[in-house]
Amino acid sequence: AQSVTQLGSHVSVSEGALVLLRCNYSSSVPPYLFWYVQYPNQGLQLLLKYTSAATLVKGINGFEAEFKKSETSFHLTKPSAHMSDAAEYFCAVSVGGQAGTALIFGKGTTLSVSS
Amino acid sequence: SAVISQKPSRDICQRGTSLTIQCQVDSQVTMMFWYRQQPGQSLTLIATANQGSEATYESGFVIDKFPISRPNLTFSTLTVSNMSPEDSSIYLCSVGTGVKEQYFGPGTRLTVT
Numbered sequence: 001a002q003s004v005t006q007l008g009s010h011v012s013v014s015e016g017a018l019v020l021l022r023c024n025y026s027s028s029v030p031p032y033l034f035w036y037v038q039y040p041n042q043g044l045q046l047l048l049k050y051t052s053a054a055t056l057v058k059g060i061n062g063f064e065a066e067f068k069k070s071e072t073s074f075h076l077t078k079p080s081a082h083m084s085d086a087a088e089y090f091c092a093v094s095v096g097g098q099a100g101t102a103l104i105f106g107k108g109t110t111l112s113v114s115s
Numbered sequence: 116s117a118v119i120s121q122k123p124s125r126d127i128c129q130r131g132t133s134l135t136i137q138c139q140v141d142s143q144v145t146m147m148f149w150y151r152q153q154p155g156q157s158l159t160l161i162a163t164a165n166q167g168s169e170a171t172y173e174s175g176f177v178i179d180k181f182p183i184s185r186p187n188l189t190f191s192t193l194t195v196s197n198m199s200p201e202d203s204s205i206y207l208c209s210v211g212t213g214v215k216e217q218y219f220g221p222g223t224r225l226t227v228t
Contacts, residue, residue, distance in 0.1 A: 034216065043207065043221040044158075051216075090157060101211055102148050105158045 002027045002093045006106035014114050019078040021109045023065075023091035026072065032094035033074045034103065035065055039087045047089075050074060061085070086113045117142055117210050119220035127226045128198055135194045136223045138208035143188035146211035149181070152222070153204045161206075164191045198227045 007022040025031055035047040048059025055067045065076045074091060088110050092103040118141040128134050138147065147164040162170040162183055170183040185191045195202050205222040212218070 036219075044219040046216060046218070049216050101146065102160050102163055103158075103209075103217055104160070107157045 002095055002104050004091050004093050004104055004106040006091050006109050008109055009107065010110045012112040013081045015083055016080050019081045019085065021076040021089050023074045023106060024072050025074060025093050027093055033067065034092045035076050036090045036092060037087050081113045083113050083115065086111055117144060117212060117218045119208060119210060119218055121208060121220040121223050123223060124221065125224040127228060130199050130227055132198055133194055133196045134225060135192050136206055138191045138220055140189045140210050144210040144212060147185060147191045148209045149183065149193045150207045150209065151204045152207065195225065200227045203227045
């Protein structure tokens, strides 16, 4: 069975600082992994995805994530935080490791950015 | 990519009533899913809506409470039946495409009083 654990329900950074949001996964098959962002009172937006190609995945808004099989991790990073990055971030894994199937989400991490 | 719309965007309902949420996609898709996001929580899969057959429900969700229709490859509905305040959530539909990702609708924010 697949599962996702996001370490840290709340992360606070200063504007311009490094953003690191942690995600560990468990999967019995090669996983497809995703990061989504949800701004207040809005829907989900796909930031980036890992689909067994390059292990370093670049997404929108300057975010990237690295798939590390040995650590079963898919942490999300951004070199320099911006105030507009404040939002809820969800890591997700595709059920059964199959394309276009349902997702299992982590509990989410709230990112706060201070000036 | 896929563009997904949901109706209504929000609603306030009285307990004991039912609400049907519509999900429309701008292209034909095989896989459609319904999720629930309770206040301050993550997303939980309710069911997979299969075209031409019964929906497949996840543990903890039953057809009598959340009946789903999928009449064609671009449309689905989710009904929240006999509502209680515990059903107050955001309900999101999503579609799976052949390129290993899902797109989400904007969600329906339901408040049950």
